[in-house]
Amino acid sequence: MAQEPSPEGDQNRQPPPPAGGDPGADHRHPSGWRVQPSPEGRGMPPPEKRSPFRNFGWRFIAFLAVLLALNLWISTLIPSGHQRIRVPYNPTFLQQIQANNVKSISSKGATVQGEFRRSVKYPPTGKSSKSSTFFNTEVPTFANTDQLSALLQSHNVTVNASSPEQGRSLIANLLLGFGPTILLVGLFIWFARRAARQAGGGLMGLGRSRARRFEGTRQPVTFNDVAGIDEAKQELSEIVDFLKNPNKYRRLGGRIPRGVLLSGPPGTGKTLLARAVAGEAGVPFFSMSASEFVEMIVGVGASRVRDLFEQAKKDAPAIIFIDELDAIGRSRAAAGAFGGGNDEREQTLNQILTEMDGFDPSLGVIVLAATNRPEVLDPALLRPGRFDRRVAVQPPDTRGRFQILKVHTRSVPLADDVDLEAVAATTIGMVGADLANLVNEAALLAARRGRDAVTMADFTDAVTRMVLGAERKLMMTPEDRERTAYHESGHAIVGMLTPGADPVRKVSIIPRGPSLGVTLSSPETDRFSYDRKYLLTRIQLALGGRAAEQVVFDTLTSGASSDIQQITQIAREMVGRFGMSDVIGPIAVIPQEGAGPLLPGAAEVSPETQRLVDDEVRRLVEQCEVEVRDLLESNRDKLDALAHALLERETLDQADAYEAAGLTPPPQVPTPELEEKETLRSTAD
Numbered sequence: 001m002a003q004e005p006s007p008e009g010d011q012n013r014q015p016p017p018p019a020g021g022d023p024g025a026d027h028r029h030p031s032g033w034r035v036q037p038s039p040e041g042r043g044m045p046p047p048e049k050r051s052p053f054r055n056f057g058w059r060f061i062a063f064l065a066v067l068l069a070l071n072l073w074i075s076t077l078i079p080s081g082h083q084r085i086r087v088p089y090n091p092t093f094l095q096q097i098q099a100n101n102v103k104s105i106s107s108k109g110a111t112v113q114g115e116f117r118r119s120v121k122y123p124p125t126g127k128s129s130k131s132s133t134f135f136n137t138e139v140p141t142f143a144n145t146d147q148l149s150a151l152l153q154s155h156n157v158t159v160n161a162s163s164p165e166q167g168r169s170l171i172a173n174l175l176l177g178f179g180p181t182i183l184l185v186g187l188f189i190w191f192a193r194r195a196a197r198q199a200g201g202g203l204m205g206l207g208r209s210r211a212r213r214f215e216g217t218r219q220p221v222t223f224n225d226v227a228g229i230d231e232a233k234q235e236l237s238e239i240v241d242f243l244k245n246p247n248k249y250r251r252l253g254g255r256i257p258r259g260v261l262l263s264g265p266p267g268t269g270k271t272l273l274a275r276a277v278a279g280e281a282g283v284p285f286f287s288m289s290a291s292e293f294v295e296m297i298v299g300v301g302a303s304r305v306r307d308l309f310e311q312a313k314k315d316a317p318a319i320i321f322i323d324e325l326d327a328i329g330r331s332r333a334a335a336g337a338f339g340g341g342n343d344e345r346e347q348t349l350n351q352i353l354t355e356m357d358g359f360d361p362s363l364g365v366i367v368l369a370a371t372n373r374p375e376v377l378d379p380a381l382l383r384p385g386r387f388d389r390r391v392a393v394q395p396p397d398t399r400g401r402f403q404i405l406k407v408h409t410r411s412v413p414l415a416d417d418v419d420l421e422a423v424a425a426t427t428i429g430m431v432g433a434d435l436a437n438l439v440n441e442a443a444l445l446a447a448r449r450g451r452d453a454v455t456m457a458d459f460t461d462a463v464t465r466m467v468l469g470a471e472r473k474l475m476m477t478p479e480d481r482e483r484t485a486y487h488e489s490g491h492a493i494v495g496m497l498t499p500g501a502d503p504v505r506k507v508s509i510i511p512r513g514p515s516l517g518v519t520l521s522s523p524e525t526d527r528f529s530y531d532r533k534y535l536l537t538r539i540q541l542a543l544g545g546r547a548a549e550q551v552v553f554d555t556l557t558s559g560a561s562s563d564i565q566q567i568t569q570i571a572r573e574m575v576g577r578f579g580m581s582d583v584i585g586p587i588a589v590i591p592q593e594g595a596g597p598l599l600p601g602a603a604e605v606s607p608e609t610q611r612l613v614d615d616e617v618r619r620l621v622e623q624c625e626v627e628v629r630d631l632l633e634s635n636r637d638k639l640d641a642l643a644h645a646l647l648e649r650e651t652l653d654q655a656d657a658y659e660a661a662g663l664t665p666p667p668q669v670p671t672p673e674l675e676e677k678e679t680l681r682s683t684a685d
Contacts, residue, residue: 469513490548
């Protein structure tokens with residue numbers, strides 16, 4: 001979407017944010033474009049560099065500080081004594097005795113300490129020379145102690161014998177003797193407890209919940225970051241209002257639902273919506289996947305459920321979010337059919353049911369759960385009093401995709417030619433996760449090409465890469481290249497000439513993914529129901545490549561294998577599930593996934609009915625094949641022209657493809673978003 005310029009002429013420049021702003025506020029990139037973080041974190045300020053000492057943890061630093069203080073205290077318990085000089089036994093010590101300068105000595109093993117009557121300087125010369133009346137020396141083992149004793153007695157030297165430990169306190173002796181052992185044992189216990197915490201609490205911590213807690217005041221995701229699912233947001237706004245103003249409902253005797261089940265296809269934003277509820281309400285948010293409850297040891301899952309609910313009750317009001325609930329919430333009827341069912345998963349499910357029945361709704365603890373398959377859940381979960389409110393999170397329409405693109409491009413600099421409305425119109429069927437990936441792919445392409453902003457060409461190439469796959473470098477022979485060109489031209493010509501078919505957007509013979517060529521067709525607007533005529537055109541469009549090979553080369557290749565799989569699936573759905581066959585009638589003969597009596601996908605029809613289904617599917621496909629072949633034979637000139645243009649240019653956009661075939665492109669159907677903007681412009685004029 002092209003940005004409207006500001007009065008200064010810069011399209012995206014905003015005033016710098018105030019100092020100390022929160023992380024969700026707008027920030028300004030050095031290049032000048034506006035940066036507002038997207039829900040997945042793009043555009044957030046770079047994290048601060050952490051000091052390497054923080055990896056040790058505050059407990060380890062505190063332990064080192066206590067150890068240092070303990071060493072200083074022990075040093076105060078050991079008497080330091082006087083400053084002594086060390087003199088040699090011979091000649092200095094013996095000469096001082098003979099000179100009557102030794103007053104007294106004390107012996108500690110071979111070490112002799114004493115006091116001179118007059119200070120002695122040793123060494124006599126040099127910078128290291130020191131003078132003191134206190135000294136120590138070592139008596140050699142070969143010295144004659146008898147002569148030394150006689151010499152000391154003759155010069156009236158006082159001799160005091162003492163043990164090496166004399167002079168130390170009892171505490172100092174105990175710490176010096178057992179201190180190293182205690183230190184090693186303490187370090188071993190500390191490392192063992194730290195390893196146990198990292199492994200989930202060790203054996204004693206198996207029953208503790210592994211839920212990740214997020215503070216509501218620090219939760220950056222709000223309803224402003226959730227777009228395209230306005231109906232679901234409106235359903236959950238009541239939950240937010242109750243958490244903020246509980247007395248508003250209690251005064252009239254109302255209570256908030258204990259459980260809210262978010263169901264929908266993958267990538268529609270169920271987890272993001274749960275985080276937004278916590279961010280809007282400002283309450284603690286406990287997030288945990290259902291598969292994390294179950295362990296090999298029986299009873300661990302139930303214990304973790306109890307611990308999770310106890311934590312939430314202590315911090316009430318709070319939100320418990322259980323992702324992928326079907327991992328433990330599957331129906332127990334299938335397990336009971338085999339005579340079992342009393343397994344760890346079932347015990348965990350029973351504990352969840354008990355906890356949801358037991359806690360008081362006035363506490364303000366609300367359980368949010370998400371699943372992609374609500375049809376396989378146990379009925380006990382869905383009854384009133386547990387998950388008594390179900391919120392369907394459906395794929396967005398064109399308006400919703402446009403809003404989602406605006407959210408995810410808040411942190412992306414957009415060029416003037418970017419039209420997010422056009423991107424939303426060409427991404428039919430994509431959900432929020434797909435659109436977030438699309439924006440990221442476009443940004444990566446722009447960075448790889450050395451641009452300062454993301455252009456419309458980057459978005460177009462990103463859509464092509466996601467839908468059709470990345471290009472492959474293959475050395476194709478001229479025969480294979482020509483056959484591929486006619487194959488893709490057959491798809492395109494059928495799509496251009498068949499009334500009601502989806503318009504052809506792009507035709508290419510560049511190998512992408514598993515295919516040697518691609519023909520991209522997409523509807524103008526979102527479709528929420530399919531009539532019989534439209535489904536038949538889908539079959540005819542898929543048969544166009546195979547029929548073109550028969551018409552031009554009078555042979556068949558393996559290049560239509562994926563087309564045949566698509567044709568068979570559509571035809572079987574028409575006959576066995578949609579009731580679009582007069583032979584079978586309005587009867588569903590293809591069971592839904594997981595709806596069989598014993599195993600998912602088990603057959604529920606008789607062999608005779610299955611034979612009728614197969615015959616009717618074959619009749620529909622063969623009828624469409626005859627019509628497609630006749631269409632291509634009567635328009636052989638258009639088929640040849642488009643194939644020759646593909647051989648020359650390899651890739652043709654919608655306008656070029658219709659021009660090469662000599663046809664007029666279909667008129668563009670305005671989307672509701674475009675109609676609304678045109679109305680506003682007309683009113684303004």
